[in-house]
């Protein structure tokens with residue numbers, strides 16, 4: 001495996017073969033690299049607030065500057081409008097008082113699942129141990 005076995009990548013916007021890859025910003029919603037030109041013009045669009053994007057929850061299209069980035073704990077890709085953000089936050093807060101696995105009420109001591117378990121919410125001690133034994 002040398003340098004030459006690397007597969008060619010193309011710009012996600014204009015399909016130009018890439019010699020230099022530019023990573024798009026998370027909020028642009030583009031998966032994959034961009035060429036320098038597209039990266040610059042995309043940054044411009046974003047700064048000028050021209051980009052409109054639907055909220056991933058309700059689908060309402062808003063100016064990207066009016067959309068909120070979801071909290072990382074929610075495990076959501078994309079952006080949310082203010083209303084959905086608030087709703088999400090509220091339901092997430094509620095969820096937090098119960099173990100997301102067995103539904104048992106939790107006291108002050110809660111356990112956050114490891115990211116690789118891909119779980120939402122928090123766990124009671126018992127469920128955390130079970131998960132740990134299963135997935136490491």
Ligand SMILES: [Zn+2]
Pocket residue numbers: 011012013014015016034035036037038039
């Ligand atoms: Zn390009």
Ligand SMILES: [Zn+2]
Pocket residue numbers: 055056057058059060080081082083084085
């Ligand atoms: Zn929404």
Ligand SMILES: [Zn+2]
Pocket residue numbers: 099100101102103104123124125126127128
């Ligand atoms: Zn539990």
